[in-house]
Amino acid sequence: MRMSPLNLYFLGFEILVLVLFLVCLKNAWQRGSSVVWQLFAGVIFGLLLEWATIQQLDAYEYGSFLVMLGPVPVVVGVAWGTIIYSVRGFSDRTSLPEWARPVLDGLMGLNIDLSMDAVAIRLGMWDWGKGPDYQYFGVPYNNFWAWFWVVFFFSASLRLMSKLPGFWGRWFSPAGAIICGTAGVLITNELITNIPNDLIHYATIVAVLGSALLLILALRPEVQARSRAAFVFLVPLGFHAYFLIAGLVSGAILNPPFLLVVSIVMSIIALWLHRGALNYWYRSNKETKTEKASN
Numbered sequence: 001m002r003m004s005p006l007n008l009y010f011l012g013f014e015i016l017v018l019v020l021f022l023v024c025l026k027n028a029w030q031r032g033s034s035v036v037w038q039l040f041a042g043v044i045f046g047l048l049l050e051w052a053t054i055q056q057l058d059a060y061e062y063g064s065f066l067v068m069l070g071p072v073p074v075v076v077g078v079a080w081g082t083i084i085y086s087v088r089g090f091s092d093r094t095s096l097p098e099w100a101r102p103v104l105d106g107l108m109g110l111n112i113d114l115s116m117d118a119v120a121i122r123l124g125m126w127d128w129g130k131g132p133d134y135q136y137f138g139v140p141y142n143n144f145w146a147w148f149w150v151v152f153f154f155s156a157s158l159r160l161m162s163k164l165p166g167f168w169g170r171w172f173s174p175a176g177a178i179i180c181g182t183a184g185v186l187i188t189n190e191l192i193t194n195i196p197n198d199l200i201h202y203a204t205i206v207a208v209l210g211s212a213l214l215l216i217l218a219l220r221p222e223v224q225a226r227s228r229a230a231f232v233f234l235v236p237l238g239f240h241a242y243f244l245i246a247g248l249v250s251g252a253i254l255n256p257p258f259l260l261v262v263s264i265v266m267s268i269i270a271l272w273l274h275r276g277a278l279n280y281w282y283r284s285n286k287e288t289k290t291e292k293a294s295n
Contacts, residue, residue: 009123009246010065014075016242021082023231028085034170038158039085041174045154046080047072048178049185056186057193059140062126080150083109086235088155090273093232094221102156103212104221108273109151110144110209112239115266117143118259119243122252137259145192145205146185148212153184223276230281233274240267 021043028035050072054060065073087108091101118137121127132138157180161173195201244263247253253260271278 009250010063010125012246013125013242014066016238017075017079017082020086020231020235020238021078023234024082024085027089027229027231037171038174039081041158041178042081042084042154043077044081045077045084045178045181047074047077049080049150049182050076052182052186053146053189056189059142060126060128063124065125082235083112083239084151084154086231087151088158089229089232090223091155093224093229093277095223096216096219096221098159100215100219100221102152102159104216105155106148106150106152107209107212107216108236109147111266111270112236113144113147115240115263116243119247119252119263122255123246123250132255137256141202141205142189142192144209146189148209149188150181150185153188154178154181157181157184223273229277233270233277233281236270237267237274240270 024039025036028039047069051070054071062068062071062073062076065075067074069077084105087105088101090108091104094101094104096104117139121138122132128134128138128140128143130138130140135141136144154177158173158177161176161180162169164173192201192204195204240263244253244260244267247259247263253263
């Protein structure tokens with residue numbers, strides 16, 4: 001039986017996430033076993049929060065991917081862990097005070113989702129059950145609220161508990177981040193879905209996300225460019241590229257064409273944010289190849 005084009009998009013996404021996860025795993029392995037545990041904790045957190053959110057809200061359902069854990073595709077949990085690991089890697093290379101880094105992490109996650117979610121539902125990867133014209137082209141505004149808090153809570157919990165001394169800081173903090181992160185997401189889910197007034201509901205989302213953005217802009221962080229940690233830019237650029245290409249091939253990103261505009265804008269923002277690291281990585285690899293050739 002021939003695989004349908006829709007399944008090919010699923011398969012392509014799973015391959016992409018696996019490759020990006022392995023890139024992150026290589027970096028984590030080089031940094032030590034406790035960092036590997038942080039990466040895997042992000043995956044466990046992603047799977048748990050997806051299952052818990054589906055049980056709590058019953059607001060969406062996933063298509064059939066290759067490997068499923070109940071209603072949740074394993075690739076989604078791996079994607080969460082990979083994204084969280086990469087955005088933390090980026091914010092750790094900025095001049096932001098540590099307390100503000102989880103805020104930037106949440107915004108970096110949103111940069112990916114703004115170009116991904118509306119295309120993904122048109123590819124059948126998941127379904128909010130509201131139709132393609134609902135709110136943000138079929139994606140509830142609550143989703144963006146949730147994305148910010150998912151990344152924020154895990155990042156903040158992990159950073160805070162990593163300050164515990166010795167064994168507790170290295171090994172307990174990821175487990176604590178799974179628990180605290182999931183609890184934080186469920187609480188904020190409950191909060192936003194129980195605001196009865198639409199105006200207050202949407203104003204709350206705009207106020208929180210807008211305040212987060214204004215805070216980071218006000219702090220004017222500088223980014224350390226001298227890093228060969230390619231995972232920091234490969235993860236966001238990989239997601240942007242995949243959904244841009246898959247969206248164009250399928251035509252999903254042209255329904256409506258504004259999705260293409262959003263995808264391009266989010267990709268440009270990601271490229272701009274990572275421009276220093278990309279340039280340094282390129283020049284470093286070029287110099288390495290030149291040295292090997294001369295020897």
